Amino acid sequence: MMAAKMFTIHFYVTFLLFTIRVSSSFIDYGENYRRNVSLELNPGLNSSLTPPPLGVGLIHVRALGQNDTLHYLFCSLGAPALLLVHTNSTSSKVEVDWPVFLSANASGSLRVTPESTVLHRNALIFTRLWEYSDVNDTAEPELLPFSSFFQPYELQNFTWGDLRKKLDPTAHTALLCGGDSSESFSNGSLCLKFSAFGSVGREKGWPSLLHNANSSQVRVWLDGVTPRSNRSRFSLELQSVGSTNPLTRVNVLQSIDDEYTPSIFKVAQWVSSPGNSSSPILSYAQWKPVAYRKASPVFEDATPCHHSTPVAIAQRPPSGLVLAYFGEGRQTTGLNITFSIAGDPFYNTTNYLSWTVLVGLGSPPVDSFSPLVLAIMAVGLGTPLLIILIGVVCVCVRKNRTQVQVYQPIN
Numbered sequence: 531m532m533a534a535k536m537f538t539i540h541f542y543v544t545f546l547l548f549t550i551r552v553s554s555s556f557i558d559y560g561e562n563y564r565r566n567v568s569l570e571l572n573p574g575l576n577s578s579l580t581p582p583p584l585g586v587g588l589i590h591v592r593a594l595g596q597n598d599t600l601h602y603l604f605c606s607l608g609a610p611a612l613l614l615v616h617t618n619s620t621s622s623k624v625e626v627d628w629p630v631f632l633s634a635n636a637s638g639s640l641r642v643t644p645e646s647t648v649l650h651r652n653a654l655i656f657t658r659l660w661e662y663s664d665v666n667d668t669a670e671p672e673l674l675p676f677s678s679f680f681q682p683y684e685l686q687n688f689t690w691g692d693l694r695k696k697l698d699p700t701a702h703t704a705l706l707c708g709g710d711s712s713e714s715f716s717n718g719s720l721c722l723k724f725s726a727f728g729s730v731g732r733e734k735g736w737p738s739l740l741h742n743a744n745s746s747q748v749r750v751w752l753d754g755v756t757p758r759s760n761r762s763r764f765s766l767e768l769q770s771v772g773s774t775n776p777l778t779r780v781n782v783l784q785s786i787d788d789e790y791t792p793s794i795f796k797v798a799q800w801v802s803s804p805g806n807s808s809s810p811i812l813s814y815a816q817w818k819p820v821a822y823r824k825a826s827p828v829f830e831d832a833t834p835c836h837h838s839t840p841v842a843i844a845q846r847p848p849s850g851l852v853l854a855y856f857g858e859g860r861q862t863t864g865l866n867i868t869f870s871i872a873g874d875p876f877y878n879t880t881n882y883l884s885w886t887v888l889v890g891l892g893s894p895p896v897d898s899f900s901p902l903v904l905a906i907m908a909v910g911l912g913t914p915l916l917i918i919l920i921g922v923v924c925v926c927v928r929k930n931r932t933q934v935q936v937y938q939p940i941n
């Protein structure tokens with residue numbers, strides 16, 4: 531009896547310790563790395579020079595680590611693009627030759643120096659917005675005839691708002707909104723909100739992606755745009771550029787926690803990796819396959835989305851930043867993110883769509899059990915054990931009493 535009791539207590543204590551260890555290791559997850567983040571607009575642009583034309587803005591975020599620096603460059607020259615450059619120096623700099631950068635051939639006008647410290651570089655470009663009339667409600671643009679598509683919106687031809695007025699240097703965010711001159715955009719716009727992070731965390735609004743010190747985020751939304759048909763759905767075309775390793779394959783992983791992104795159990799990551807699937811990931815774009823049909827969504831406003839297979843692209847991406855930094859030597863890949871699935875409401879019901887992507891260096895963040903889920907697990911698993919333990923103790927106490935009663939008459 532005593533042995534059983536001791537065993538139960540021992541087991542319970544061990545279990546508790548194990549839970550605490552597992553949970554603390556989940557919570558930390560090596561995410562203690564912090565960076566000192568600072569944001570500047572148009573680095574090195576001398577204000578006495580001709581100011582850049584309205585709508586051209588280059589945001590530079592320097593995320594300084596202990597031994598390294600991550601440079602993020604977000605630019606609206608041409609199609610919006612986010613460039614990530616990782617150096618193994620804490621004093622690397624961004625140098626822009628502004629007259630050339632703003633000229634027709636910007637090739638080679640942006641450098642990160644000293645160039646020998648650059649370890650990795652990759653860019654993500656938001657190239658096109660496709661709109662198609664989903665007459666049969668399939669939400670499979672890949673299978674539709676070309677006649678179902680409207681002329682795509684070329685984001686390189688959009689007029690973008692002035693980035694200078696939409697900067698938050700303390701929160702490290704920048705907002706870029708724009709549209710073309712067509713009727714559809716007369717009351718609406720496509721917006722991109724760029725955020726850089728210096729430590730681990732999550733944004734409040736869904737999908738609340740987990741970010742860390744090596745990541746940045748772009749939230750894209752389409753607000754108030756008049757669709758060109760009543761059954762319109764949209765796809766967003768993304769391109770990736772690298773001098774050697776652009777983003778090539780998309781891994782879709784199961785996500786274990788839906789507390790932060792209700793009803794979505796998957797996470798997709800488009801990764802740059804030099805070799806096969808076992809080689810380390812150099813950089814990534816990560817997203818949850820979900821878009822939201824309202825600015826302040828509730829559960830019903832979530833709509834799943836899917837991506838097409840990445841393909842190699844021969845043409846030069848329509849981004850001034852990419853041309854300025856990569857010049858002619860580069861590789862390009864692209865894919866489409868299609869919002870909504872068959873049966874979900876069409877765009878015309880809310881005239882709103884938002885989608886969020888995380889862009890960063892190294893391995894993408896992994897969602898872990900949240901403290902709330904851990905507490906529920908601990909209570910759920912711990913309570914039955916506690917009841918068993920109490921049961922065992924009671925039985926033992928009773929046995930002892932019975933034994934006492936049994937022995938008394940013999941005395």
Ligand SMILES: *[C@@H]1O[C@H](CO)[C@@H](O)[C@H](O)[C@H]1NC(C)=O
Pocket residue numbers: 560561562563595598742743744892893
């Ligand atoms: C961020 O990058 C630095 C430098 O490469 C690395 O030491 C650190 O572990 C990374 N942090 C995370 C959370 O990936």
Ligand SMILES: *[C@@H]1O[C@H](CO)[C@@H](O)[C@H](O)[C@H]1NC(C)=O
Pocket residue numbers: 566567568
């Ligand atoms: C971060 O950078 C700012 C500006 O460069 C500097 O003033 C500050 O001391 C730095 N903080 C840390 C913790 O390094």
Ligand SMILES: *[C@@H]1O[C@H](CO)[C@@H](O)[C@H](O)[C@H]1NC(C)=O
Pocket residue numbers: 574576577578
């Ligand atoms: C900016 O222009 C002024 C006046 O032309 C000059 O004195 C200054 O050195 C310039 N600064 C840079 C960083 O080029």
Ligand SMILES: *[C@@H]1O[C@H](CO)[C@@H](O)[C@H](O)[C@H]1NC(C)=O
Pocket residue numbers: 596597
């Ligand atoms: C930084 O570099 C020094 C020497 O180069 C090395 O000892 C140290 O471990 C590095 N720290 C990090 C966080 O990588």
Ligand SMILES: *[C@@H]1O[C@H](CO)[C@@H](O)[C@H](O)[C@H]1NC(C)=O
Pocket residue numbers: 635636637638
């Ligand atoms: C742009 O300039 C670079 C060098 O400055 C040159 O190699 C390239 O051919 C030019 N491209 C075009 C399209 O003129």
Ligand SMILES: *[C@@H]1O[C@H](CO)[C@@H](O)[C@H](O)[C@H]1NC(C)=O
Pocket residue numbers: 618646647648649
């Ligand atoms: C930085 O990386 C370059 C290229 O990989 C390497 O040659 C150089 O020694 C590295 N410097 C430091 C301080 O680690």
Ligand SMILES: *[C@@H]1O[C@H](CO)[C@@H](O)[C@H](O)[C@H]1NC(C)=O
Pocket residue numbers: 665666674675678
């Ligand atoms: C829609 O479905 C009808 C009947 O199945 C078919 O004839 C038609 O080609 C489909 N249209 C498109 C655009 O797929």
Ligand SMILES: *[C@@H]1O[C@H](CO)[C@@H](O)[C@H](O)[C@H]1NC(C)=O
Pocket residue numbers: 684686687
């Ligand atoms: C977008 O701009 C490019 C280059 O300026 C031009 O060739 C193309 O025709 C434009 N597309 C549309 C739809 O206006």
Ligand SMILES: *[C@@H]1O[C@H](CO)[C@@H](O)[C@H](O)[C@H]1NC(C)=O
Pocket residue numbers: 713714716717756
């Ligand atoms: C834009 O809004 C104005 C005023 O609300 C309205 O009169 C106009 O019809 C709208 N245009 C479109 C294309 O929806």
Ligand SMILES: *[C@@H]1O[C@H](CO)[C@@H](O)[C@H](O)[C@H]1NC(C)=O
Pocket residue numbers: 758759760
């Ligand atoms: C869209 O639906 C509305 C209301 O049902 C209708 O009045 C309008 O004509 C339709 N527009 C098109 C382009 O089919």
Ligand SMILES: *[C@@H]1O[C@H](CO)[C@@H](O)[C@H](O)[C@H]1NC(C)=O
Pocket residue numbers: 760761876878879
């Ligand atoms: C949206 O399109 C659907 C399908 O054609 C139509 O029934 C509905 O009336 C439209 N809604 C609005 C607000 O125009």
Ligand SMILES: *[C@@H]1O[C@H](CO)[C@@H](O)[C@H](O)[C@H]1NC(C)=O
Pocket residue numbers: 660671672679765767768838841863864865866
């Ligand atoms: C995106 O979708 C459109 C329409 O189906 C297609 O023409 C285009 O090639 C696709 N882009 C990529 C990168 O797959």
